[in-house]
Amino acid sequence: MKNILLFSLLTLPALLFTSAIAGEGHKHEHTHDKHLKITSDTQAQAHAHGHEHSHTAGHNDAAGKQAEGHDDVAVIAAAMAEQVGIRVAAAAAGTIExxxxxxxxxxxPPNRQAQVRARFPGMITQINVTVGQRVKRGEVLALVESNDSLRTYPLKAPIAGIVLQQFASQGEYTAGESLFAITDPxxxxxxxxxxxxxxxxxxxxxxxxxxxxxxxxxxxxxxxxxxxxxxxxxxxxxxxxxxxxxxxxxxxxxxxxxxIMQVALVIDNLALQEFAGQAVVFVQNGEQYRPRAVQLGRTDGRFTEVLAGLKAGERYVVANSYLIKAELEKSAAAHEH
The missing domain is CATH 2.40.30.170 (Efflux pump adaptor protein, beta barrel domain)
Known part of the structure; x- marks a missing residue:
């Protein structure tokens, strides 16, 4: 009796620890499912296949063949599609360039740059701007005292722009050389x-x-x-x-x-993915997204002509179609295992 009691006391912590791990695993599983929110028919089929694993080998082979022939489809709730940035467009006629x-x-351009010079020779008595400063047209850049009249006159910006260079300083003499370079970018x-x-x-x-x-x-x-x-x-x-x-x-x-060539049907190149060895787009039907093999024609790097596989008006995934491809490939790999 003591031995049984001792065994119970020794094994109880282990059982509690095991239960805690199981509880955490169950909790983690629910968290993962809630986070993903993207399911596919291949996932559901793989889940069903797992439950049927205890059946005969012949029955398993039949299920495997059935899975291989199943049409891949990803089911994505509208709110989740918006959250992950899945965007669709309607296939239509367009142009190929x-x-x-x-x-x-x-x-x-020449009219966007200017070399500023003094009108009359004289002494630069004041500098009002610095290199890199943005100025308006007509803004006073400096003051110059004329040698002839001994009157001070302003040196104004002929254009609006940025003072790119300054070739003289206050107190220097100027006789017609460039004092400032202004550019308008x-x-x-x-x-x-x-x-x-x-x-x-x-x-x-x-x-x-x-x-x-x-x-x-x-x-x-x-x-x-x-x-x-x-x-x-x-x-x-x-x-x-x-x-x-x-x-x-x-x-x-x-x-x-x-x-510029007019074509009957074009798609955005961002939509194209390679899936199961074929060029595909993912066609939307409500919350279902299926890969559709397409035959392609001319392209200009942004848009591509579709010769077969898609009809005008059908809605296909333009942005983030790789997310659907990745999910279907992951589901298929899980099913194979």
Whole structure:
């Protein structure tokens, strides 16, 4: 009796510890399910297959064959789809652009820069600005005392912009040399080099997509002009730089829309995924998302023509389709094990 009591006392903590672990595991399982909130038919089938594992081997083989032929589908609640950023669009007709790549750099237009000089020779009696300071048109940069009249007159900014350089200091004599350099970076030119091989396809007015360090900018070719002594011409593009995202001298690339082709059905390239060895998009039907194999045609890097597999009006996943792909692949792998 004492031995039994002793055994009970020794084993009770272990049993309690085991129960605690089981409880934590059960708690963790519920937490995981609540966090995921993305289920698929393959998951449900794998779960059912696990419960049927005790049946005969022949029955298991049949279940396995049935699973292999099952149509993959992910079921995602609307709230969860919005939370993880899954975005859909309707398939429709559109355009495919034939692009010609060009390269160049950003320069300041002549009317956006100024060299400021004194009107009359004399002594600089006062400097009001510093390098890097933004000034308005007509703002007084310095005061100069004329040698002839001995009267002091203001030296004003001819344009609005930033004081880029200062070439003199207070108390110095000036006799017509440049005292300040001002630049206005709110508008820049992209000068793109066009070589003879593609010159026939490039003309003023064509749409162009500028790709620079700070992003993409859509504009048009303003005009074509020669480059003195060079085996190319410049395609000049005016860029609005009021936000300051571009910098003078910045190297850039561009894609010119040399041809715009109308096609019956296009999709956003962000939607394309490879699944089960095929190019697919994920088609939405309510809260269900199924991979659909598509036959693709021409592409311009942003949009791709669809020849077969998708119909106009069908809603397909544009953003974060990789999340659905990953979930289906994970479910399939779990089923195989």
């Amino acid at each position: 034939r692009h010609i790549p060009l390269y160049g750099e950003l320069v300041t 709110s508008e820049l030119w992209a000068e793109l080099k066009v070589f003879p091989a593609v010159l026939d396809d490039i003309e003023s007015g064509l749409p162009v997509h500028i790709e620079a360090r700070s992003g993409r900018y859509d504009s048009t070719i303003t005009h074509i002009l020669p480059a003195s002594g060079q085996p190319y011409v410049y395609a000049r593009v005016t860029l609005d730089n009021s936000s300051g995202r571009f910098a003078v001298g910045e190297r850039l690339s561009a894609l010119v829309d040399a041809e």
